[in-house]
Amino acid sequence: TATLPAPLPSAKMAAVEKRRPVGTPAASFTDSGRPSVSRTAAAVESEEDFLRQVGVTEMLRAALLKVLEARPEEPIAFLAHYFENMGLRSPTNGGAGEPPGQLLLQQQRLGRALWHLRLAHHSQRTAFNNNVSMAYECLSASGRKKKPGLDGRTYSELLRRLCREGCAPEEVVAPLLRKIQCRDHEAVPLAVFRAGMLTCFVLLEFVARAAALFQLLEAPGLAAADRRVGQAVLDTLEGALGAGDHAATPACYLEAGSRLGPDSLALAMDRAATGRRPSSPMAREELKKAAALFIAKVKPVG
Amino acid sequence: MLSPERLAQPDYEYLAQRHVLTYMEDAVYQLLENREDISQYGIARFFMDYFNSVCQGTHILFREFSFIQATPHNRASFLRAFWRCFRTVGKNGDLLTMREYHCLLQLLCPDFPLELTQKAARIVLMDDAMDCLMSFSDFLFAFQIQFYYSEFLDSVAAIYQDLLSGKNPNTVIVPTSSSGQYRQRPALGEAGVPEGVEASLFYQCLENLCDRHKYSCPPLALVKEILNGVQRLTFYGFLGTLSKHPGINQALGALPDKADLMQDPAMDEELERLLAQVPGLVPAVTATPELGCPPSRTPPRVGSPWRPLHHPRKVDTESDGSTEETDESET
Known part of the structure; x- marks a missing residue:
């Protein structure tokens, strides 16, 4: 087999590459030319039967529906995650032998609930609501001894994890959690659960966007923004949210929306920047005020 | 967001x-x-x-060509895999011929068509002296645009030929477009006329092409930038510039900038780790200079990741399969 001109150390490189622990089945796909052309009708039929029998058809249909419902930005990563979660659920992939303890089961349930909750963005309300119901079901199906249902302890734990993984600073979300938390032994109805989840997701996105806005305003290297501009943003926000204080009519949402629209916000910022007040720096810390404004509007549970 | x-x-x-x-x-x-x-x-x-x-992006390894080229993501993954597997060739400064690069490609994709490798080599060699040696980075960047934008380049070639032979490609491909404005084009092919086609006219055709092309096209703004800089250009001149343009490389997103092509600390570490597992490894391996590489190139080879693997038999046996595949396609 040494008929090639000498320079083929590459064969060895490829061997190295093959043995790299890529953690995928790709390496086993060697030489798997797709025999689609030569497949006879009978073989196709038996393959279809096979796929149906082992449940592949049903599994893929469900996965595709989830993709279409959630419309993720990166559907392939979404699918990988989807099947990973499914694998965790099946008993064959549980612990190695020993039965999982209550604590582990609880963690797995929380993980699955979080996964459901994140499948769709909260603005896709139908998909989000479906997923909230799925998460609620996940969490409600508890151990043998306990009655089914979601207790306040689990609910609070889920809220804390959401906020932690949403990278929101603890002191920012703590007031929110105090408002929408339930007592540990309380049963949490689905409506409360849904409202809590939604509020939490909206706040997390709000905080993320506020941080992004601050980053834009930030003077490079100073880690602080111009106070005049920053204050203008906060004032505009307060004005917009305050407008809805009196009546919960749809009109006040529209008014708040228009006050916060990019043009009026930009106008306020522009006015502030050209104003005569002396400039002073504003630290990122003060951003918390924005979150506080938001949280002030949240109705407490109970 | x-x-x-x-x-x-x-x-x-x-x-x-x-x-x-x-x-x-x-x-x-x-x-x-x-x-x-x-x-x-x-x-x-x-x-x-x-x-x-x-x-x-590891899903394309050792898969059939039809799958490797099926999606832009697969193409980018293949380019990345090719770079990661064989960048040591570039690191050592080895120059290879088109056929040898083709062998490397076939190690990752057994039925990789020779035609594509040839087309990539033409970009580097400006359609001349096809048995010349090429550096790894030259070949890689030319191969990148040839492979990733394959269908687009085929259409560009057709347009170029039409322009060269005096036909207006727009009238051929898009019958509805008006063609009167192109009539003042100078007669080509006569002695004394510079070679190639007029850049602005060429750009108009490409703009038109990108509009209706269903395959990936390079960013039009960058194409414009390239064509604005010159009066006239040849097909391979254009492709050569396209392949060397850092913006196009970035937009494609499969490979690092040319300067960082040989940097991959994670991979180096892994190779070091693998090398440490090979028993009886002599660090100062004397490699027989191949391809007529000048001896001055030898020093960086010492300790280069693949070279020592070349020798211990234990490692060799594992790669037999791939070598045979390559042999068959060679003969």
């Missing part, structure tokens, strides 16, 4: 744009090919591994 337009797309369009069904279908084919795996690990695990490997 969200890119909201995907939420408004019809289902089928959303799936097609992201090639979801291509991968789902391929996952099923792979599953049928590897039925024994699923009895061991379960179907969900199989699909998880499959989609993870698609995300990581």
Whole structure:
């Protein structure tokens, strides 16, 4: 087999590459030319039967529906995650032998609930609501001894994890959690659960966007923004949210929306920047005020 | 953050744009090919591994050409794999011929067509002296645009030929477009006329092409930038500039900038680790200079990751399969 001109150390490189622990089945796909052309009708039929029998058809249909419902930005990563979660659920992939303890089961349930909750963005309300119901079901199906249902302890734990993984600073979300938390032994109805989840997701996105806005305003290297501009943003926000204080009519949402629209916000910022007040720096810390404004509007549970 | 337009797309369009069904279908084919795996690990695990490997770009390794070129993501993954596997060739400063690069490509994709490698080599060699030696980075960047924008370049070649032979390609390809404005083009092919076609006219045709092309095109703004800089240009002149343009490379997103091509600390570390496992390794391996490489190139080879692997028999035996594949295609 040494008929090639000498320079083929590459064969060895490829061997190295093959043995790299890529953690995928790709390496086993060697030489798997797709025999689609030569497949006879009978073989196709038996393959279809096979796929149906082992449940592949049903599994893929469900996965595709989830993709279409959630419309993720990166559907392939979404699918990988989807099947990973499914694998965790099946008993064959549980612990190695020993039965999982209550604590582990609880963690797995929380993980699955979080996964459901994140499948769709909260603005896709139908998909989000479906997923909230799925998460609620996940969490409600508890151990043998306990009655089914979601207790306040689990609910609070889920809220804390959401906020932690949403990278929101603890002191920012703590007031929110105090408002929408339930007592540990309380049963949490689905409506409360849904409202809590939604509020939490909206706040997390709000905080993320506020941080992004601050980053834009930030003077490079100073880690602080111009106070005049920053204050203008906060004032505009307060004005917009305050407008809805009196009546919960749809009109006040529209008014708040228009006050916060990019043009009026930009106008306020522009006015502030050209104003005569002396400039002073504003630290990122003060951003918390924005979150506080938001949280002030949240109705407490109970 | 969200890119909201995907939420408004019809289902089928959303799936097609992201090639979801291509991968789902391929996952099923792979599953049928590897039925024994699923009895061991379960179907969900199989699909998880499959989609993870698609995300990581390792799914194209050793797959058939039709699959490798099926989606832009597969093409980018293949380019990345080729670079990662063989960048040591560049690091050592080895120069290889078109046929040798083709062998390397076939190690990753056994049925890789020679025609594509030839086309890439023409970009480097400006359609001249096809048995010349090429540096790894020259070949890689030329191969990149040839492979990734293959269909686009085929159309560009047709347009160029039409322009050269005095036909107006727009009248051929888009019968509705008016062609009167192109008439003042100077007669080509006569002695004393500079070679190639007029850049601005060429650009108009390419703009038109990008508008209706269903395959990937390089960013039009960059094409414009390239063509604005010159009066006239030849086909291979254009492709050469395209392949060397850092902006095009970045837009494509598969390879690092040319300066960073040889940097991959994670990979180096891994190779070092592998080398440490090979017993009886002599660090100062004397490599026989191949390809007429000047001896001055030898020093960086010492301690280069693949060179020592060349020798111990233990490692060699594992690569027999791939060598044979390459042999068959060579003869």
